[in-house]
Amino acid sequence: MASPEQQETGHGLDQHAPAELKDEVAALTGANPARCYQCGKCSAGCPMAVETSLRPHDILRLINMDQREKLMENDSIWLCLTCETCAARCPNSCDPARVIDTLREMSLASGSTAAPKAISAFHQAFLNQIKSGGRLFEVGLIANYKFTGGALLADVMTAPGMFMRGKLALKPRRIKGVKDVRRIFAACEAAAKEQQ
Amino acid sequence: MKLGYYPGCSMHGTAREFDESLQAIAKPLGLELTELDDWSCCGATSAHATNRLLGVALPARNLALAEQQGFKDVFAPCAACYSRLATARHEMQEDAKLDAKVKEILKRPFSNSVGVMNIVEVLRGLIPQIKEQAVQPLSELKVACYYGCLLLRPAEITGFDDAEDPSSMEDVTRATGATPVEWRMRTECCGGSFSLSRTGSVVRLGRAVINDARAAGANAIVVACPMCHSNLDFRQQAMGQREGATEMPILYLPQLVGLALGLSPQTLGLKRHFVSTQPVLELVAAGAAKGEVK
Numbered sequence: 001m002a003s004p005e006q007q008e009t010g011h012g013l014d015q016h017a018p019a020e021l022k023d024e025v026a027a028l029t030g031a032n033p034a035r036c037y038q039c040g041k042c043s044a045g046c047p048m049a050v051e052t053s054l055r056p057h058d059i060l061r062l063i064n065m066d067q068r069e070k071l072m073e074n075d076s077i078w079l080c081l082t083c084e085t086c087a088a089r090c091p092n093s094c095d096p097a098r099v100i101d102t103l104r105e106m107s108l109a110s111g112s113t114a115a116p117k118a119i120s121a122f123h124q125a126f127l128n129q130i131k132s133g134g135r136l137f138e139v140g141l142i143a144n145y146k147f148t149g150g151a152l153l154a155d156v157m158t159a160p161g162m163f164m165r166g167k168l169a170l171k172p173r174r175i176k177g178v179k180d181v182r183r184i185f186a187a188c189e190a191a192a193k194e195q196q
Numbered sequence: 197m198k199l200g201y202y203p204g205c206s207m208h209g210t211a212r213e214f215d216e217s218l219q220a221i222a223k224p225l226g227l228e229l230t231e232l233d234d235w236s237c238c239g240a241t242s243a244h245a246t247n248r249l250l251g252v253a254l255p256a257r258n259l260a261l262a263e264q265q266g267f268k269d270v271f272a273p274c275a276a277c278y279s280r281l282a283t284a285r286h287e288m289q290e291d292a293k294l295d296a297k298v299k300e301i302l303k304r305p306f307s308n309s310v311g312v313m314n315i316v317e318v319l320r321g322l323i324p325q326i327k328e329q330a331v332q333p334l335s336e337l338k339v340a341c342y343y344g345c346l347l348l349r350p351a352e353i354t355g356f357d358d359a360e361d362p363s364s365m366e367d368v369t370r371a372t373g374a375t376p377v378e379w380r381m382r383t384e385c386c387g388g389s390f391s392l393s394r395t396g397s398v399v400r401l402g403r404a405v406i407n408d409a410r411a412a413g414a415n416a417i418v419v420a421c422p423m424c425h426s427n428l429d430f431r432q433q434a435m436g437q438r439e440g441a442t443e444m445p446i447l448y449l450p451q452l453v454g455l456a457l458g459l460s461p462q463t464l465g466l467k468r469h470f471v472s473t474q475p476v477l478e479l480v481a482a483g484a485a486k487g488e489v490k
Contacts, residue, residue, distance in 0.1 A: 030290075047384060047385045047387075047401055048397065051397060079394070079397075081345075081385050081389070082241060083344075083345035083384075083385035083388065084345055084350050085345065085383075085384075085385065088348075088350060088351060097350075101244055101251075102248070104245055104246065105246065105248060116394070118394060119393045121393070123241075123242040123245060124242075126240070126242035127239075127242050127243065127246070129237075130236070130237040130254070134236040134237065135208075135236060136237045137205075137209075138209040138210055139209075161470065162430075165468040165470070166212060166468060167209060167212055168209060168210070169209045173208070175235070176234050177234045177257075180236075181254070181257070183301075183303070184253045184254060185250065187301040188247050188301065189247070189250075191297070
């Protein structure tokens, strides 16, 4: 029978119990979410707080309450712009921006589909471009994104404007070290899989 | 000053005039830029938002190239590239495990010895040269200096200016003879990489930036980031400005400097913008007509 103290912390005697989310996040980020005292400075300065159901200080609170699923299945973590305002203003060095980056990575690893389709399609299209040529080819990015994101016609009228202003390079430039870049991708993707 | 130049992907496309204006002012200011051979994309937002290791390893490849090619500092004018390169350098310094892992992945010698510089700190260092070379003081021009997010934050990574109350862009602006206005939105985010994937947010955030600059009496907003430029210039039409409100020209910082140096609008790529820069050129001409030409 576990002591009242052990029951309270939930650790008990079972050493194989999954780590609490706050410990896992702390290990992955080097920041300590448990230091958050809910002052809300992060959310006051967050440019996306008016659009998200969870604001940065809510996210920190849910981490400390070990509400893994609530976080992974909410699109708020995907709406973070990584503008770093929260991290710059946090009086306790909780680094919400870094924490949210980590939650996104964990969410992807968990197979969650909470990311808005347009945003995950954009990230995928962006990374595909780098993998293919070593650099981002903007026309390729837009085409790739439009197909996978399903927003084929959005913005189509602005392409001639971009072209007229000489702002669209029409041919991708493949770098000599493209194999090098692909190897980096492969190694990082393998490392992410290993973490799961 | 000799620097390894990391243009980044957008300087060859949508931010072409950022590159053009920078190249145009480099020579008169005594800035020698040598492009990093075989540089690759920094991964920007998409890499770090989905895979931390990738978000460090992609920029680290470029830092390693710079080191191998003998550069002491690498200069990344794009704020997003700057942020990723500086972050990779910082995180590898702080986290020995990450450092070892990235080095193993890079498979090339790398001692993380190269410094990373952004456009604002480079131009701030050239203020005496700007003053000396200015033939056309921009005395009639009032501009709102827009830092956005990635140039200043996180402070322990950027460290060249105060993250909440910066002054470097204003200092460069004063060197051109233009007047920086005081306004509230200069360190707010423009919506960054959501330009394509969540345009509504970008329009909302950009509108607040432009309205505040206008209320402060600015004739133009000056930026140092291709994403800020694209979100404020290209997306301005979608912002549905109030009736009677004039459009707000968006200039890259080296374009402003180039105008003071007397370089032509074509050379500075001022004709490539979506929002016309003509009102700015008229104010520059008005200043010149007042007899302040050297």
